[in-house]
Amino acid sequence: MAKNILDIRNELNGNVGKPVKLIAYESRNRITEKMGTLTNLYPSVFVVEIGEDNESVDRVSYNYIDILTGSVKLDFE
Numbered sequence: 001m002a003k004n005i006l007d008i009r010n011e012l013n014g015n016v017g018k019p020v021k022l023i024a025y026e027s028r029n030r031i032t033e034k035m036g037t038l039t040n041l042y043p044s045v046f047v048v049e050i051g052e053d054n055e056s057v058d059r060v061s062y063n064y065i066d067i068l069t070g071s072v073k074l075d076f077e
Contacts, residue, residue, distance in 0.1 A: 005064045012038060012046055012064075012074075021075040022048055022060070036060075038074070
């Protein structure tokens with residue numbers, strides 16, 4: 001596991017455009033699991049496009065700190 005935000009960003013930079021399994025631990029013990037593609041990296045957030053079909057695409061963004069604290073996990077295939 002990465003120890004700082006710069007390491008996380010560098011690791012994600014090599015995986016832009018690849019399929020990813022997103023696991024987000026939300027409030028009140030809710031867990032969201034989705035398949036998507038890591039599309040963009042910005043200075044403080046990254047964007048994952050989640051699309052079940054070609055007609056609708058959802059975009060979600062998270063902070064790098066979410067990975068550092070364990071609130072979000074990304075598994076690349």
